[in-house]
Amino acid sequence: MNLKRVxxxxxxxxxxxxxxxxxxxxxxxxxxxxxxxxxxxxASLFKTxxxxxxxxxxxxxxxxxxxxx
Numbered sequence: 001m002n003l004k005r006v007x008x009x010x011x012x013x014x015x016x017x018x019x020x021x022x023x024x025x026x027x028x029x030x031x032x033x034x035x036x037x038x039x040x041x042x043a044s045l046f047k048t049x050x051x052x053x054x055x056x057x058x059x060x061x062x063x064x065x066x067x068x069x
Contacts (some may be wrong), residue, residue, distance in 0.1 A: 006053025011068075014057060015027075015034060015052075015053055016035070016052040016054055016055065017032045017033075017034045017051060017052065019054065019055075019056060019057055026060065034052040034053075035050050035051070035052050036051070036052075036053070037049055037050060038050065038051045038053065039053065040053055
């Protein structure tokens with residue numbers, strides 16, 4: 001087997017229970033569920049009314065506006 005070197009340069013998380021590694025870990029340890037009623041669109045026409053949406057996310061906090069497009 002040919003092993004290759006890997007370098008981890010950071011850690012991050014964008015999840016329904018936190019948008020940073022710290023928020024995510026605290027939520028995970030506290031047993032927080034990311035499942036909630038769908039708020040991003042009108043889900044009344046669908047059988048499923050719950051989802052794990054990422055909330056309070058501003059993409060421009062992570063990448064510049066040009067890349068976000």
